[in-house]
Amino acid sequence: MNDDQDPSQRRTSIGAQRNPASQEAILQAATEILAERGPGSFSIEAVAKRAKAGKPTIYRWWPNKAALLLDAYHRQKNPHLHGDTGDLQRDLTRFLMELLAFWRRGGSGAIFRSVIAEAQTDQAACEALAAYLAERRKHLGSQIRAAQAREDVRPGVNPELAAEMLSGFAWIRLLTNRLEISEEEAAEAVKIILDGIRARR
C-alpha cells in the first residue's frame, strides 16, 4: 500500500497538480503512526518522515494538524445505523457496539481522540469537529426520526438530542479509554435512552 521501502524509486512531482500518491502516503502514514504509537507520538514531522514527504507538502494541502487528523478519520469506514430490523432497541445496541468496536480497531479511536484533543486547543479544529459532529448527529437523528415516523419513537422528542445523548456516552468511553463494553452493558445504556429510568406507578 505504501512504497516507502524502495530508495531508488522515490515519489516526486507529477507536474503542477496535486500528486494523489503523496496525499495517500501522508494519510496512510498519519493513520499508521496513530495506530502504532498512539496520539502522543503523532506529529506533522513524524508523518512527513514516514510518508517520505516534505513538510510543506503537508501544509500545502491541510491547513493544520486537526484538518489532517479529521481527513484521516474520514478515510476509515464509519459504522452506520444500517438497521431498521423493526427492533429499535436491537438496532441501537448493535450500532453502539459497532461504534466502540470500530474505535478499538486499527487506529481510528486514536485518531478521533487526537481530533478531539486538538479541537480543545485550536479554534479552527474545534469548528471542524463541531461541523463533523453536527453532520453525524443529523445522520443518526434522521434514522431516529424514521423510527419516529413509524411510531417506534414518541412524537414529541427531538431525535437529534437523543442522538447526541448516545454519542456523548460513546465519547466519554472513548476519551477515558474504556471502550470495552459487553452486550449487556450496551443494551442497558440504550435502554436508558429508549425507556428512561423513571419509575412508573
Next chain:
Amino acid sequence: MNDDQDPSQRRTSIGAQRNPASQEAILQAATEILAERGPGSFSIEAVAKRAKAGKPTIYRWWPNKAALLLDAYHRQKNPHLHGDTGDLQRDLTRFLMELLAFWRRGGSGAIFRSVIAEAQTDQAACEALAAYLAERRKHLGSQIRAAQAREDVRPGVNPELAAEMLSGFAWIRLLTNRLEISEEEAAEAVKIILDGIRARR
C-alpha cells in the same frame, strides 16, 4: 487577587517543607491563564512566569501538566446534585444547567477541556481523568440511587450508567464549545434519560 507584585517581599522557602503560598500562587496562575488566554496558551512555562515560581517547583509537586490542570479544576467549586426536592426531573435539569453554567463561568470549562485534551496524549493523565470521572460518576450515581430507594427510579436501572449518560451529554457540549443551553433544551435532555424516547402503545 494576587499580591505578587511587591518586589521587596518575594516568596521564598519556608524550610524543608512545601510552601502553601507557592502552591496557591501556581494554581491561581494556572487558573487565570486558562480563563484569560485559553487552553492554547497554557504552558508550564507561562504558569511559572505568572506565578513568579521556578519551573522545578511546579515539577516538584505536580508530575505533569494534567495533574496541575486537574488540581486547578478541583479548586473550583463543582456543582452537585444538591436537590432532592422530590421532583427528579427538576433536580436533574437544574444540575445539568448548573454544570454547563459552571463550565461557562470563569475558566473552569477551559481547564476541564485542557484536562481532557491532555489525557488523550498522556497515559498518566488519562488514568487520572478516568479516576476523577469514576468518582464523579459514583457521586452522581449515588444520588440517583437515592431516588431509586424512594422509588422515583425503576429498580432494575444501573444508576452509574445513567449518570454517565448525563455526563456524556455535558462533555460533548463542552468539547464542541456548545455550552449555551436553554432551560427547555436541558429539560428535554433530562427527560430522555428519565422517560426515554420509545413510544408506548
Next chain:
Amino acid sequence: MNDDQDPSQRRTSIGAQRNPASQEAILQAATEILAERGPGSFSIEAVAKRAKAGKPTIYRWWPNKAALLLDAYHRQKNPHLHGDTGDLQRDLTRFLMELLAFWRRGGSGAIFRSVIAEAQTDQAACEALAAYLAERRKHLGSQIRAAQAREDVRPGVNPELAAEMLSGFAWIRLLTNRLEISEEEAAEAVKIILDGIRARR
C-alpha cells in the same frame, strides 16, 4: 556592526543548506558576548537571543559549547611568528608580546580562556583543544625548526617542546589574568628558553 534590529527583514532559511548569515551572526554574537560581558555570562541561550537565532540552529552546527567557542576563536586573526629577521631573540620576543596583546584586545583572550575552561569539563572539548594546540605547536615548532636549519638553534633540541614551553608561559599568564607584560619581561622569558638559566663556568 550587526543589522539584526530590523524586525521586518528577519533572517530565515535559504533552502536545505546552511545559511551563512546565521552562522556569521551566531559567531559574531558569541564573540561580542565574550568581549562585553565576559566568560561567566556566556551561554548558548544568550548567543541565540543576541544572534536572533534559534537554539536548535546552533546545536545543528556546533555539537557543544566548546566547538562554538573554538570556532569563534579561530575567526580572530591569530598572531604568527612572521619574523625571520635573523635575530631569533627579537622574533620570539615580538611573537610573545603580540600574542599577549592579541589576548588582551577585543574578546579573544576571554574566548580562549572559555575554551580552556570548557575543556576541563567536557571530554570532547578537551580533545578539540588538544588538537588545536597540537596544530599551533607544530606551527610554532616548524618556525623554530627553520631557525635550527640555519643553525640558530642547537641541533639536538626538540622544536615542538620549546614551542610548548613558550606557549605554557603564555597560557599561565592568560589563565591567571596577568596578560600585561613589559618588553623587558618578555625578552627575559624568551631569553630563558634561548639561553637557559644554567651558569657556565
Next chain:
Amino acid sequence: MNDDQDPSQRRTSIGAQRNPASQEAILQAATEILAERGPGSFSIEAVAKRAKAGKPTIYRWWPNKAALLLDAYHRQKNPHLHGDTGDLQRDLTRFLMELLAFWRRGGSGAIFRSVIAEAQTDQAACEALAAYLAERRKHLGSQIRAAQAREDVRPGVNPELAAEMLSGFAWIRLLTNRLEISEEEAAEAVKIILDGIRARR
C-alpha cells in the same frame, strides 16, 4: 575514613562551633567525586549529598565552589623540589615528573583542572588561583635562587620567571590531558630551561 554507612549514627551539630567531622566529610566527598567521576560531575549539590551534609553548611564555610576546590587541592600533599643533590638538572627533572605523577594520581589533577576552569569564570576564584600560583612560584623560585647562590644558575636570571616557565609547561600538559611523560621528555624540557636552545658558535 568516612562513616556514611551507619544510618543510626548520623553526624549533627556539636554546638555553636564548626564541626570538624563535617568539614572533613565535605572535603573528602569533594575529592572523591573529582577522582571518581571527573570535573564534569562535580557540583556543590553532589558534594552535599555524598558528604551527607546540608548545602548551607558548605556555603557557610566556603564562599564559592572555587574556594572548596582550592581547599581540597591543598589537602593533597604537593610535591616540592626537595632536591639539592647538587645536580640541578636531575632535581628539576625529578620535580617535574613528580608533579605530573601527582596530578595523575588520585584526583588531584582533576581538582586542579577544576580550580583553573572555575577561575576563568569567577573573578574571586581567579584571584585565589593567582595568589596560590604566586606562592608556588615564589616557593619554587626560592629554590632556584638557592641554586643561584651556589652559582649553579646565572646571576642575572629572574628565578621566579624560570619557575613560571616550568609551571606553564606543566599546566599546559595538565589542561590538555597529556600528563604522561617519559623521563627523557621531562629531562629534555628541563634542559631547555637550564641550557636554552640557542646554538653557540
Next chain:
DNA sequence: TTATAAACGAGACGGTACGTCGTGTCTTGTA
C-alpha cells in the same frame, strides 16, 4: 541549671541554562 546561640541535616524556593522536540515558514534543486 537553664537559656541562648549557633551549627547541623534536610530540602524547598526563585532562577538560569541546558539540550531536545515540534511548529509552521521558507528556499533550494529536480522533474
Next chain:
DNA sequence: TACAAGACACGACGTACCGTCTCGTTTATAA
C-alpha cells in the same frame, strides 16, 4: 508548479545546579 529535503526562528519541554532560605534538632557556652 508541485515535489522531497531540510534549514530557519520560535518557543515549550523536563532536568540539573545555583545560591538562599527556613525548618526542627543538637549541643557548647553564657547567664
